Amino acid sequence: MRRHNRTTLLRLLHVTGPCTRATLAAELGLNRSTIKTLVDGLAEAGVVEEKVPRPGRGAGRPSLLVLPQPQAAVVLAVDLQVEHVAIALVGLGGQILGRNSWNLRGRMREADEVITHIIESAAMLAGDLGVQPTAVGVSVPGVVRRADGHVHEAPNLRWTDVALGERLNSVMRIPILVGNDAELGAVAEHLRGVARGASDAVYVSADVGVGGGVISDGSSLRGAAGYVGEIGHMVIRPDGRPCYCGNIGCWETEVGEAALCRALGLAEDTPRGAILVELRELAGDPQAAWERLSEFAEWLTLGLVNVVNLLGPQLLVLGDLLTVLPASVLERVGGEIRRRSLVSRAVGGTRLVSSVLGADVKLLGAAEVAFEQVLDTV
Amino acid sequence: MRRHNRTTLLRLLHVTGPCTRATLAAELGLNRSTIKTLVDGLAEAGVVEEKVPRPGRGAGRPSLLVLPQPQAAVVLAVDLQVEHVAIALVGLGGQILGRNSWNLRGRMREADEVITHIIESAAMLAGDLGVQPTAVGVSVPGVVRRADGHVHEAPNLRWTDVALGERLNSVMRIPILVGNDAELGAVAEHLRGVARGASDAVYVSADVGVGGGVISDGSSLRGAAGYVGEIGHMVIRPDGRPCYCGNIGCWETEVGEAALCRALGLAEDTPRGAILVELRELAGDPQAAWERLSEFAEWLTLGLVNVVNLLGPQLLVLGDLLTVLPASVLERVGGEIRRRSLVSRAVGGTRLVSSVLGADVKLLGAAEVAFEQVLDTV
Numbered sequence: 001m002r003r004h005n006r007t008t009l010l011r012l013l014h015v016t017g018p019c020t021r022a023t024l025a026a027e028l029g030l031n032r033s034t035i036k037t038l039v040d041g042l043a044e045a046g047v048v049e050e051k052v053p054r055p056g057r058g059a060g061r062p063s064l065l066v067l068p069q070p071q072a073a074v075v076l077a078v079d080l081q082v083e084h085v086a087i088a089l090v091g092l093g094g095q096i097l098g099r100n101s102w103n104l105r106g107r108m109r110e111a112d113e114v115i116t117h118i119i120e121s122a123a124m125l126a127g128d129l130g131v132q133p134t135a136v137g138v139s140v141p142g143v144v145r146r147a148d149g150h151v152h153e154a155p156n157l158r159w160t161d162v163a164l165g166e167r168l169n170s171v172m173r174i175p176i177l178v179g180n181d182a183e184l185g186a187v188a189e190h191l192r193g194v195a196r197g198a199s200d201a202v203y204v205s206a207d208v209g210v211g212g213g214v215i216s217d218g219s220s221l222r223g224a225a226g227y228v229g230e231i232g233h234m235v236i237r238p239d240g241r242p243c244y245c246g247n248i249g250c251w252e253t254e255v256g257e258a259a260l261c262r263a264l265g266l267a268e269d270t271p272r273g274a275i276l277v278e279l280r281e282l283a284g285d286p287q288a289a290w291e292r293l294s295e296f297a298e299w300l301t302l303g304l305v306n307v308v309n310l311l312g313p314q315l316l317v318l319g320d321l322l323t324v325l326p327a328s329v330l331e332r333v334g335g336e337i338r339r340r341s342l343v344s345r346a347v348g349g350t351r352l353v354s355s356v357l358g359a360d361v362k363l364l365g366a367a368e369v370a371f372e373q374v375l376d377t378v
Numbered sequence: 379m380r381r382h383n384r385t386t387l388l389r390l391l392h393v394t395g396p397c398t399r400a401t402l403a404a405e406l407g408l409n410r411s412t413i414k415t416l417v418d419g420l421a422e423a424g425v426v427e428e429k430v431p432r433p434g435r436g437a438g439r440p441s442l443l444v445l446p447q448p449q450a451a452v453v454l455a456v457d458l459q460v461e462h463v464a465i466a467l468v469g470l471g472g473q474i475l476g477r478n479s480w481n482l483r484g485r486m487r488e489a490d491e492v493i494t495h496i497i498e499s500a501a502m503l504a505g506d507l508g509v510q511p512t513a514v515g516v517s518v519p520g521v522v523r524r525a526d527g528h529v530h531e532a533p534n535l536r537w538t539d540v541a542l543g544e545r546l547n548s549v550m551r552i553p554i555l556v557g558n559d560a561e562l563g564a565v566a567e568h569l570r571g572v573a574r575g576a577s578d579a580v581y582v583s584a585d586v587g588v589g590g591g592v593i594s595d596g597s598s599l600r601g602a603a604g605y606v607g608e609i610g611h612m613v614i615r616p617d618g619r620p621c622y623c624g625n626i627g628c629w630e631t632e633v634g635e636a637a638l639c640r641a642l643g644l645a646e647d648t649p650r651g652a653i654l655v656e657l658r659e660l661a662g663d664p665q666a667a668w669e670r671l672s673e674f675a676e677w678l679t680l681g682l683v684n685v686v687n688l689l690g691p692q693l694l695v696l697g698d699l700l701t702v703l704p705a706s707v708l709e710r711v712g713g714e715i716r717r718r719s720l721v722s723r724a725v726g727g728t729r730l731v732s733s734v735l736g737a738d739v740k741l742l743g744a745a746e747v748a749f750e751q752v753l754d755t756v
Binding site: 217224225228234247309310314340342346347 | 521523530531577578590594595599600601602603605606607608609611612613614615616617623624625680683684685687688689690691692717718719720721723724725726728
């Protein structure tokens with residue numbers, strides 16, 4: 001029981017940051033003396049510290065703040081993308097203590113190379129910072145099985161059946177948690193971003209591929225064998241373009257990076273930087289933005305209407321490239337979803353917002369699934 | 379604790395039927411003396427009875443069977459359909475003790491009429507059988523809020539914003555649980571039908587409308603405010619037919635009853651009986667069946683591929699009209715889903731099967747959500 005309360009308190013501090021003892025007592029529904037015992041124990045173990053906050057305007061003695069100590073629990077987060085890999089050591093409280101990243105080209109993208117490089121870089125980073133991670137979270141753009149970190153298919157990396165979890169574990173000897181990138185984006189936005197407090201939310205990201213992560217009744221939604229869904233491979237335009245997955249007209253073919261390039265009149269392999277420049281220019285001219293992007297927006301709307309009609313979220317969070325669409329376009333898309341989705345009308349209007357965690361969103365999500373494994377052992 | 383064990387034991391008996399004490403002990407992980415105390419208590423209260431089973435071939439003294447007593451807990455189940463209403467009183471163990479039904483035409487379909495008729499018929503049925511229901515489950519073909527039984531929209535009934543739960547409760551004064559019909563179909567198949575034991579399954583039914591119910595990690599999936607998804611309003615053919623919901627090319631417009639009539643070359647308002655006759659004739663001639671139904675089957679496949687790619691179930695259960703499609707057609711659809719869905723390939727091949735609970739499926743689902751409320755008070 002005490003162990004359980006300790007873990008719950010630690011999770012609260014980890015996710016919400018420094019709190020007073022009174023807040024901890026109120027949030028956890030425990031009495032003050034129980035909180036005192038727990039906090040004293042954690043402080044003695046060096047997991048938290050109590051500090052006088054900077055004085056505010058109010059009168060009276062300020063309450064002590066309980067602060068999680070980042071070094072008390074450290075995890076390794078890995079964000080494996082199609083073009084590059086980022087790794088970070090993340091401390092208790094969610095602070096990034098240090099990071100490293102490298103590009104993937106040619107042979108560097110092969111599973112053997114990637115795995116070796118992750119292990120070596122992580123060891124160097126941990127050595128530099130003088131910390132030791134106790135679990136690893138890995139974000140992969142593909143179809144992964146949560147139970148053992150098996151990558152079934154990561155098409156844009158050209159990976160098939162890679163025992164990623166097992167292979168990292170055989171060297172690092174700590175728990176390895178592998179998740180689909182969009183699922184981890186959803187986790188991060190739910191815990192630390194714009195979907196905080198939402199019980200039902202869907203995070204949709206468009207990069208080279210299009211993926212989605214679903215928070216249902218406060219938790220990640222997964223299907224059989226722990227595989228998460230592949231929203232990007234919802235067929236939405238059966239007379240459209242062939243997709244590598246074998247279908248024709250997957251949503252990914254209409255709202256992925258290549259489709260956005262086509263909508264903007266750019267070559268499909270335009271570098272990311274040039275796409276962003278083009279989008280930022282359009283942002284200043286709503287009329288021009290709509291002329292260029294209305295068809296793209298229509299496919300985005302249709303897919304999101306389907307997502308809402310199937311899953312009934314109160315919140316849709318857009319990630320990656322979708323966050324840089326002109327605000328005027330996103331506003332119209334949001335309005336159309338509310339107008340056209342039966343289920344959105346029932347739940348009182350699904351809101352459409354952009355991810356707020358930026359480029360670190362998947363790294364932070366990967367860190368969280370790793371922390372999930374270690375908080376009860378701190 | 380004892381109350382909790384009692385409810386768990388009762389739920390097991392309710393769902394799986396008569397068991398020996400040894401089976402109960404094994405299934406619940408309780409020791410034999412605890413089981414004895416619980417069963418003795420339930421027997422004394424008349425909730426279960428212990429009986430010697432008919433002798434089998436084995437030697438030795440047969441174990442006593444613990445049987446749930448149907449009259450010990452009775453709920454009212456209501457299956458509200460577009461053309462008619464069925465009600466039943468269902469006893470502990472899931473046995474239908476008595477039933478009644480009537481057609482809906484013209485004014486009879488208005489909410490006031492339907493509600494009055496349900497209340498009167500239920501009272502008469504209960505009087506005839508000499509039992510008293512302690513909760514009500516209602517299946518509605520529409521968008522309903524589980525929390526208070528509010529019907530937001532039931533388009534084929536032309537109902538909008540009907541406080542169904544509240545209105546039934548104001549007269550009947552017992553808990554009223556209102557669910558979407560496809561959700562309750564999923565519940566019934568999961569507890570008593572072909573999806574028993576499946577952790578992740580989707581039930582899809584096509585009648586006038588097309589709906590779906592999702593079992594995720596063993597429980598019903600719902601979105602914000604308790605609304606379930608509306609799979610039938612997934613847009614799948616954006617250049618297709620207008621749907622009453624405001625979209626164009628909803629799945630319902632391609633695999634609902636009207637679409638099936640078109641595929642068979644029948645008028646869209648062909649009576650159900652005539653559709654069934656046509657389908658049964660086709661069943662004997664797989665080649666003719668495929669010629670007539672291949673386009674219908676393609677839309678069915680596309681929608682099911684999307685459902686699998688979004689939700690990753692291990693099992694798809696077809697209900698209503700879809701169960702009478704020729705077996706040769708369903709076999710091809712199943713094969714195509716496994717071939718074309720990325721996620722089906724990952725989970726090791728989603729199986730496509732037909733509902734086995736027949737016309738009572740939604741009635742049984744409605745009974746179960748009502749039992750869910752009362753088993754701990756028996």
